[in-house]
Amino acid sequence: LRSFSILFLTCVTIVTRFDWCFSSITSSSSSSLGGGGGHFSFDETSLRNAARDFGNRFQYQPMAVMNPESVSDIANTIKHVWLMGPSSHLTVAARGHGHSLQGQAQAPNGIVINMESLKLPGMQVHLGRDSDSDSDSDSDSPYVDVSGGELWINILHETLRFGLTPRSWTDYLHLTVGGTLSNAGVSGQAFRHGPQISNVQKLEIVTGTGQVVNCSKDENGELFHSVLGGLGQFGIITRARILLEPAPSMVKWIRVLYSDFTAFTSDQERLISSSENDDAAFDYIEGFVIINRTGLLNNWRSTFNPQDPIQASQFKSDGRTLFCLELAKYFNPQDIDVVNEEVEEHLSYLHYIESTLFLTEVTYVEFLDRVHVSELKLRSKGLWDVPHPWLNLFIPRSNIHKFAQEVFGNILTETSNGPVLIYPVNKSKWDNRSSVVTPEEEVFYLVGILASAVGREGIEEVVGQNRRILEYCERSNLGVKQYLPHYNTQEEWKAHFGPKWESFLQRKSVYDPLAILAPGQRIFQKAI
Ligand code: FAD
Incomplete structure (x- = not known):
């Protein structure tokens, strides 16, 4: 009883101090955190920035923004909120680069942790036992230890100094490690290496009770798997160990067109099926849909400049729906002849349309950072910070034709306000113990309908279109799962997780029992 009383008194003291910290908001726009080096910001600009994201549709201001310099800043903050107990409304959201679509990194009237300010002792690259070997064993692999708030573009540049690179990417690299690992991190390399969450060896996590825990598959495995794809619900990723491989210097970047959807998907599926034993034909496989477009060349997504621009500019879609298969082969200049032959x-x-082979060669960095070039162009025209009502879906292979027929045939009438990506991945490269939800088939497709919208009417039109797509999937029982999911009710979340819901709930009760973390996902409400 005596030790309980002491503990209770300690808690009261901490809570009182913390309340004091917040009650001084009005007199100061910034307040330092004892010990760890970080500070809170309360000024209007910081609060407004923390309420913005790439989706540009939901804006909920926090009460404070925490700029941590050390893991203990984060742990102490969460511990304080935890000790305030269920009677406090305070919640905490980690904010990576704020590239969520529907307020997922926001904390209405709570605390947003600005993860990019977390300073760890730099990125630590480890060369592995033999960085030139093609060993399949992850334990021999080179790796890099990074902060959870690190941008992938910085990791690319740092690891390249050692001739190494992460294996699995997203299409856009100005996102943080913690942000993409909380979802999955999928791109054209996923068919071969799995998503980014399959390429992480270790994590350091601050849980919803403020505990700092190291975890991996073998150590605290339940927490490790919970956090990967866990939508920020179980802890804040403060450090991650990312697997690396030898980096190429150049990339052959190829696009070919199809008008026949069956030929397009058969070729995609055949290409991803050769991914075992490192003998994949290509290193990257994606694709996209072109609906109701003429003058294809200038409108094609991104920075792709074919070697024969005249031939490419002469190709006309004549209003047909086309499917573009996008491939990349990594190489080093000394191997060019062999690579060309392969x-x-x-x-x-x-089985693409003859005369539609468009090819270019770029550096590895240019290839991986390709979307950033588009970003700069769009920014210069004021078209980057517009609302983005994106819809991302995982669709089982068995239903992709049905989906395409209705969605590309009837619902989407054009693709001029943003790319529509479509490519298959292998489920065997995903770890079913992680929190991410995927369809129950070995091959499933990622379809990303990445629209930009201008004006209220523009948003409503795209949102209505997205709703019709989701209603069609539901009505037709296609077994589709949302990626970067967004729902309004817990019933919808339950349906999303399906058989995984019970374990998601159980994990939440262990690692964040008061539902303090990532309130912007709208899965749980803090118990009050
Ligand atoms: P935020 O938006 O800041 O956070 C996302 C969620 O994770 C929030 O719930 C937040 O609270 C939580 N979170 C953030 N940091 C941490 C942390 N350290 N620990 C625990 N939780 C945390 N995704 C793909 O998979 N493939 C793509 O190719 C791809 N391309 C994209 C291109 C663009 C232009 C954009 C804007 C997004 C793209 N995305 C892609 C989606 C992207 O992966 C997610 O939006 C991701 O959440 C963004 O990362 P962020 O660092 O901005 O995270």
Whole structure:
């Protein structure tokens, strides 16, 4: 009883101090945190920035923004909120680069932790036992230890100094490690290496009770798997160990067109099926849909400049719906002859429209950072910070034709306000113990309908279109799952998780029992 009383008194003291910290908001726009080096910001600009995201549709201001310099700043903050108990409304959201779509990194009247300010002792690259070997064993692999608030573009540049690179990416690299690992991190390399969450060896986590815990598959495995794809619900990722491989210097970047959806998907599926034992024909496989477009060349997504621009500019879609298969082969200049031969051979098996082979060669960095070039162009025209009512779906292979027929045939009438990505991945490269939800088939497709919208009417139109797509999937029982999901009710979340809901709930009760973390996902409400 005596030790309980002491503990209770300690808690009261901490809570009182913390309340004092917040009650001084009005007199100061910034307040330092004892010990860890970080500070709170309360000024209008910081609060407004923390309420913005790439989606640009939901804006909920926090009460304070915490700029941590150390893990203990984060742990102490969460511990304080935890000790305030269920009677306090305060919640905490980690904010990576704020590239969520529907307020997922926001904390209405709570605390937003600005993860990019977390200073760890720099990125630590470890060369592995033999960085030149093709060993399949992850334990021999080179790796880099990074802060959870690190941007992937910085990791690319740092690891390249050692001739190394992460294996699995997102299409856009100005996102943080913690942000993409909380979702999955999917791009054209996922068919081969799995999503980014399959390429992490260790994590350091601050849980919803303020505990700092190291975890991996073998150590605190339940927490490790919970956090990966866990939508920020179980803890804040403060450090991650990312697997690396030898980096190429150049990339052959290829696009070919199809008008026949069956030929397009058959070729995509055949290409991803050769991913075992490192003998994949290509290193990156994606695709996109082109609906109701003429003058394809200038409107094609991103910075792709074909080697024969005249031939490309002469190609006309004539209003047809086309499907573009996008491939990349990594290489080093000394291997160019072998690579050319291999690429030619693999292309000869494909069934694209003759005369639509467009090819270019770029550096590895140019290839990976390609969307940033588009970003700069859009920014210069004031078209980057517009609302983005994106819809991302995972669709089982068995229903992709049905989906395409209705969605590309009837619901989407054009693709001029943003790309529509479509590519398959192999489920066996995803770890089912993680929190992410995928369809129950070995091959499933990622379809990303990445629209920009201007004006209220523009938003309503795209949102209505997205709703019709989701209603169609539901009505037709296609077994579709949302990626970067967004729902308004817990019933919808339950349906999203399906058989995984019970374990998601159980994990929440262990790692964040008061539901303090990531309130912007709207899965749980803090118990009060
Ligand atoms: P935020 O938006 O800041 O956070 C996302 C969620 O994670 C929030 O709930 C937040 O609270 C939580 N969170 C953030 N940091 C941490 C942390 N350290 N620990 C625990 N939780 C945390 N995704 C893909 O998979 N593939 C793509 O190719 C791809 N391309 C994209 C291109 C663009 C232009 C954009 C804007 C997004 C793209 N995304 C893609 C989506 C992207 O992965 C997610 O939006 C991701 O959440 C953004 O990362 P962020 O660092 O901005 O995270």
